[in-house]
Amino acid sequence: MLVRRTLVLAGAAGVLAIAGCSSSGRSAGNGTSGSPATGGTSATAPATAAAGTVSTSQCGTKPGAAATGTPIKLGAIVTDQPGTSFTDIANMAQAYFSCVNANGGVNGHPIKYYIETEQTNPAQIAAEAKQLVQSDGVVGIVGNTSILECTIDHTYWEKLGIAIIDSGIAPECYSTPDSAAVNMGPRYSSDGAVQYALSQHVSKVVFDQSNVPGTGYIAAGPNALAAAAHTPIVNLTENVPITNADSVAIKEVQDAGPGGAVVLNFTPPEALVILQAAQKLGLENRVRLWGCSTPCNTDFLAQQLGARWNSKLFVNAELTPPDTTSTTAMQLYKAILQQYGSKVSGGVGSFSQMGFAEAEIAVHALESVTGGYTMATVNAAFKAVSNFNTGMNCQLWTYGSYSMHIPNNEDYTVTPDNGKMVQAQGCTAVSSVDPQIAGYRQAAGTAQLAPSD
């Protein structure tokens, strides 16, 4: 087991090394300290890595000193309803802020964080945005994760000049000037999963998603990729919650054929149910490979699935795998999670990673603000974030003043290995064949281009 793991890691390191020669902007690999690859103003990650635990006090500038100044108010809107809950992300951001507040704050100012939960009700979401700004008096929005929020509030944010830092889902999280996400969202993550399948030269792709708002928008990316690769693609949607996983699995396998790939875009419980049904019916080997967008990237899923899926299921990972990385940032993340993250029910995983990254960016930006912390100054600082190493992404993270933002557009691919997710492919840029990706790369200029040197 250990040997196998080391081999995989070595392989991954090898891939990274090769990738390092040919691709730009990567975050730290294994053990080596993170260093920005390209020029431009850079913010170095916290001090040199030590192979052991990192003290949480590193999150702030004055270890041990509690912040006592006037609070800087930030807000977030996250979905929380039966079946879908993103509270972990905001709770992790809160944990980070608590850590910062206990270690000097932002230039002595503590951060007061208002978290609003919503139940996918458009009127409620619009009302909560107003509540945060008008009643709670927040000056910045960090940590939004919502199925609908970007669509509903983006006009409001733009009117106020608020630049949100979020974990995006809806199209407007990536296509408007005032939202920049730390994750890739369902479309680009599905792009990554389909891209991997195409790279394995499958004969056909079946792309199946849950029937939530935006399926057409999400499918447009994979469809473009498949078309460019001259590979036929079938688009399916399923109403969730799924009550008949058997027929879903059968249909997918039939449509894909023996040389094809089935790529899923579902929330973890639904994806798990489909994969388990496929296993119960003995169908997992009837296609060339299975793929899944990033929600499947949890050890929990790997455990539930068991060994038959090793190197059979390839999951897109939009964030750096926490189990196999031990950079300073990753260790800090785990330490803060342990000390301050009692409300984060999912523990180590992509949700809390996103929360960590978003809070990290926000604090980094706030630290550069001179003078008062107003809506204007705070959001100008957010937009000025450039080539920041979050420790959770392949690339350095930039906000910038572009008309759209997809700052995280390189991903990993992982596969289950006896109960854990391990890396199958290192940082790979999402193909510019997806017109949105191409549009972003053009808008962002050279700082974010794919392979160059």
Added chain:
Amino acid sequence: MVQVAALLLFTLFGLPELLSLYYIDTLTQAAVYSMVALGLGVLVGRVGLYSLGQAAVLAIGAWVAARLLFATSLPFPVVLLGAGVITMLLGTVIGLPALRMRGLYLALITLMMAGAITVVLATINFPNGGGGFLGYNGSTVHIPSIRRPSIASADTAYFRYSVLVAMIMFGLVLAHIRTRPGRAWAAIRQSEPAALAAGINTTLYKLWAFALASFITGVAGGVLAGASRYLYSIDFQPQDSITLLGVVLMGGAYSLWGAVVAALLLELLPAILHSWGVSADWLTILFGLGVVQVLTNAPKGPGRPGAKGPRTALALAVPAWRAVMIEVTGLTVRFGGVTSLDGMSLIFEQGTCGLIGPNGAGKTTFFNVLSGFVRPAAGNIRAFGTDLLAMVHYRRARWGLRRTFQTEQTIEELSVAENVGLGGASRQEVLDAIAFAGLDCDPGSPVRVLGAGQRRLVELARAVAGQPKLVLLDEPAAGLPDQETAHLGEVIGQIPVRTGALVILVDHDMSLVSACCQTTAVLDFGKLIASGPTAAVLRDEGVMRAYLGTSDGAAP
């Protein structure tokens, strides 16, 4: 009325000053759902029809409004009207076949239909500015918002707009309640058979209620589209219909204020709890408890004071004498394995005829065949030369069939005059009938205050109002003291004389039967065992044996 106006003014102008935009947005949603609750209240509270699918109707209204708002540049009020009308048409079309069903099945089929609509919506999605019939563009990266009326695009202004639209809908319902539909609904809710017997076309009025509820909910959907600005199918789930019914029951399905309370429960209370950090699950539990509590304690139907009217007293016009005859041939009725009427053949001549027999003999069944509630397996009935069985049941009342029931069937919340006039008799005919029955109370007084005997007289008055041809009286004296029974007998005896109608009287009180029936027929185990002049029939040995029940079984 003044209080309502003051409250309205406060809501429109005072609240926006006092509340934050968060609560103004919440109250806009409450205005929307007050209309939905209003529609459901009409169905449940006024007519007694439980719909478990109103959230789906709301979704249809919102869909239509969104489609119109994106595809056309019609003014917003026109779009609201359009959404209301189209939803009304769809609701009526869907409701028409379902209306044949009774209570439980109707409720469950609305649940099924809501489920079906939800699946369709999940597949076609709400319009979002795309083209084609469905208007859905699935791949857009910039979803446009639904437009609002130009005079009310800001949130506060739209709040006022919504409240005004809601007021109009409430006014619409009020207008219905105070006029004929309202009375018809009250009668249907009390007892559908009695309403039918009074000549009310129950199917029409039930459909009218469906149409009204659908129209209002459709308009509400339009207002919702403008309020939310983005519509998603995940926001209209079957669970929402269930919660909606729950809050309507809790708020009070009958009163108009109940709809407002229901809306506040559904929208304002969760928003308040949410801002305190209390989970919405506690509210779900509260609503569940509320439903159980309301249903366990709810009375059958509340009363309402009726309108007062002027007092008049005019003599009853005497119709021309004419020979009346009812001919029954070979009438057979079966229920499952039981033969309720077995080849009954009989002629009813003019005047008042008694129909007697032991319990279970088939007397009420015979009345039910005449009313049209039961289809006979064989036989036919000719009344005044008309084939009665070929006539649709609700037409028979207009034709002149009247009936009273064993249990008293006055509508408590209506006045005496309104009760008597339920079958569509004119004001004058109503007053004449009241005078004929010997009721000396104010026609405008509520029935609630009358005693049992007087209520029977009200029923009798209703049966003779207008121009009855055939009056069926089913144990009209049940539970009355002797003195009132005697008075009743006198009135009954006069009916053929004053109106020319044929009266068939079923009763166990032999003195009443002797007093007012010229002829009497006797049924036993579904068979006719005697008929003829009353005195002779009552002395007949076979009849006595049937009543006393000898040990060797029934008379042949």
Added chain:
Amino acid sequence: MPTWTDLQPFFVSGLALGGVYALSGVGLVVLYRATGVVYLAFGAVGALGALIAYSMIKAGAPGWVGWLACVATAAAVTLGYGLVFGPALARRDPLVKAVATLGLTLILFGAMDLLWTTGGGQSRAITLPADNSGFTIGQVQVNWTQVIGLGAGVVIAAGTACFLRYTKLGTAMRAIANDREITATLGVPVRRVEAAAWLGCGILAGVAGLLLADLVALDATTLTFLVISSLSAALIARLRSVALTFAAALLVGLVHDLLTPVQALSNYRDMTPFALAAMALLVTSRHRVMSAGEG
């Protein structure tokens, strides 16, 4: 159009799905005939039991203890409801009694979401020993839990039908459901028989809940509202015949899954239970006239 080999596996999966619907559908009809109540909280009560079993097993209890706890919880809640609210609602018409159980559904649903919160990406599952073994029919593998689900439906249907028809207790239950007052005057111990009916009802819901949690998903929302789809089978049988309910459930499941490979209709296949129930109700009520007749 899909070919025969394409359709084949959907027959099997459709039967399995039909078995799922049958479990709740038969339960609903049996309970209606025994208590006069359309027990719409059937799914919620089963879900509660399954979640309790899950928590106990997760805390280390052996499997069978968890399953027993599931059935016991469902029985206890149902019996409690029946004893507390049954008599008060007994005289009301079936509609009111059914809507009252919707109230119970809401209470349980809210409680379950409070106690078993939606976690971050983790899902809960119940696995039964029969999950891991199966056999093959044609191209498709069938696992034993699906067979058990179908079999349980058959056993429950047959068993309860016989119980209601041939035993004294069953007859008493049917009589009470029909007319409580008259049955009471006949000397039947109404309260005790009712309690037995509710208890049996709860046990059924618990067993069904456990099987459904394994076959479908251990999720409060899914299991609670699965009853709406199962209701369709009961409605097709007009809430009367248990055998017809079972057959209707299988039909619904088959039609649903057989539509999966049909391109034009596939997205609408989740409508199947509702559409079939609505059609069946409308067709069979065409000739019906309101009857107010008493002899």
